[in-house]
Amino acid sequence: MSRGRTMDELPSGQGSGRPDRFPGSVSTETGTIVAASASSDPGVDVVESDRRRPGSLGAQSAKGNGRAMTAMGFSQAVDNSEGGLINTFFPLIGAAFGVGEGMLGLLSAISKFARMIFGPFWAMMADRYGRKRILILVTGVWGLWTVASGFAPSFTWLLILYAISVVGTVASEPIINGLLPDLFKQSQRGKAYGTIRAIGGGVGILLGPAIGLFARGDDPSPDAWRYAMWTMGAISILSGVLIAMWVKDPRQNTAREDMLAEAGRFKLSDAAKLFRIPTFSLMAGMVVLVTSLVLLAFYPNFLVVERGLSIFEATLAMSCFSIGAVFSAYLGGRLADLFVAKFGEKGRVMLMQIYLVAFGATVALVTQLPYEGIAFAYPLTFLLGLIFSIGFSGCVLPMVSNVVPRQLNATAFALLFSFIQGGLTALMALGLGFLAEAFSSQMMFLWFVVVPYLLNAGYWTLFYRTYPRDVELQEERTALVEAGEF
Structure with a gap:
């Protein structure tokens, strides 16, 4: 979701000789991390321009931007943490209802299917009814x-209620993806992606x-998992309160005609156009080999069952993660x-x-x-x-937006990652659980983790030919889309 600015309104690039471009997403590839920090990063600069659109988030004070980033990071992190909660407490859930790791795979698959189906849906609802309103609904009330x-x-009721809950929790990612481009320019993109992921990981250290x-x-x-679910639900409601207090949707003061003119909304009809971009097509193939979400879905249970840790010790281990x-997010950018x-x-x-080989080797070691x-x-x-976040913070996310x-x-981001x-x-989670x-x-x-990552490192050789050319063609393609000719 872009700002909807015309080409001549874009701020000039910093030392690149071409206009800055806006980021489109922060992925929650963190999967099961229980997360979010309550502080903003003073090292991240907001977009500076003499021609800000009235009502845009970029026109807010640095303090306002910091609070908005904190609220959005907290929202995204709380949503992501619920999957981690199920994974960490699954030994107790399994014992309570007499089910095995196959059902852990089913619970994990439910959240992933919800992301696939309802991620784009919530993005469209946010475009229609307002991003802030939908965020409050799905993060707070939900x-x-x-x-x-x-x-x-019973376990059947847990499946039903958990499925309904994750329908809402998958919404924060695509909606926040649409808000972040209004904050940061290209020269700050690496820091911006790194910062939001660090916000997402920071609170998990304590939470x-x-x-x-x-x-x-x-x-x-045996009821410890119930106490955990009640607590996490209450924290989710708190995140909705923070969104209501601190986040200002840049579109709320925009005329309806301007909103309808913005082409940065999620459109399923536009999905096929993206595959005309070679780098995007390669990215679609690349995500098949990104199996770290499968790793994180089963890792906490692995620590308990095969490494002899208690559930509490497993939560401490995930805090180490x-x-x-946090360091990885900053390091990647x-x-x-x-x-x-x-x-x-x-x-x-x-x-x-380098990252793919390093992460594959690290998973093998661990x-x-x-x-x-x-x-x-x-x-x-x-x-x-x-090692976890280096590649996505510094490479995948900026490359797609470039x-x-x-x-x-x-x-693009809803299609690729949702x-x-x-x-x-x-x-994969559904099958690999059994x-x-x-x-x-x-x-x-x-x-299903180490081998795919090593294969992916070889696959990325294909990007050397396509990516630099696609970067140079982005502005031309942007103009063609605006003219209805792409």
């Missing part, structure tokens, strides 16, 4: 369904163990800036290949090395988080 899930009398206290001890209460992910400065547009492709107890689990999980016509930004990646991950139950999570991680 938290009541999470509270209700804690009262489930995960705090909720994990319900399962503290060698013999936790969150700490690593800054490393990408350095690579681009030294190698040009191909620098992001180079960094992504899941295949024989160990038990927290002495190894904590530092290895921290290392996993430290090649897609700005009017199609929302459609529909394609969400659907594929849901199918595979892990029949064999072992360790074997599943090796063949």
Whole structure:
């Protein structure tokens, strides 16, 4: 969802010789991280321009931008954390209802299918009724369904109530994707993506163990998972309050005609156009091999079942992951800036290949090395988080926004990460849960996470040819879309 500005209103690029472009998304590839920090990043600058559109978020004070980023990061993080809650407390849920890891895969698949189906739907609803209103509904009010899930009398009822709750929790990502482009210019894009992911990971450092206290001890209460669901639902409602207080939708003061003229809304009819961009087509193929969401869906249960940690210790381990992910988010953006400065547009492709090999090797180390107890689990999980976000913060997200016509930004990110990646991950989680139950999570991680990441590193060689050219063609394609000729 772009600003809907004309070409001559775009601020000039910083040292690039071409207009700045606006980011289109921050992915929640974090999957199961319990997350969100309550502080803004003073190092991120907002868009500076002498010709701001009236009512735009860019016209707010830096303090206002910081509070809006905090509220949006908190909202996105709380939504993401609910999947992590189910994964971490699944040993108790499984014991309570007599189900195995296959049902963990089913619960994980429900959230991924919801992202695929309802992510684009909520983006369209936000365009029609206002992004802030929909955010308050699905992040705040929808938290009541999470509270209700804690009262489930059977696993069937848990499935039903949890499915309803995740229909709302998948909404924050595509909606926030549409708000962020109004805040940051291209020269700050790496920092912006890194910052929102860091906000998403920061609170998890405290929130995960705090909720994990319900399962503290060698013999936790069988109802600990219920207490956790009730608490998470209440926190979700709080996030809706923060959205209501701190976020100002740039469109709320825009004339209806201007809103209708903006082409940055999600449009299913525009999806086919995106595949005319070679880099986008390659990205669609690339996400098939991005299986980290499968890893994170089963990793907390893996720590409990195969590494001997208690549920509370597993939440502490995931906090170590969150700490690593905070550093990783900042590291990804800054490393990408350095690579681009030294190698040009191909620098992001180079960094992504390095990241894919490094993450695959790290997953192999963390899941295949024989160990038990927290002495190894904590530092290895921290290392996993430290590598986790580099590629998406610094490479994938900026690359998509650098090649897609700005009017199609929302459609591009919803299609790639809500529909394609969400659907594929849901199918994998559904099948791999039963595979892990029949064999072992360790074997599943090796063949369905490590191997795909290494294959993906080779696949990314194809981007060296397409990406630099598509970057140069973005403005031309943006003009063609505006003229109705793309």
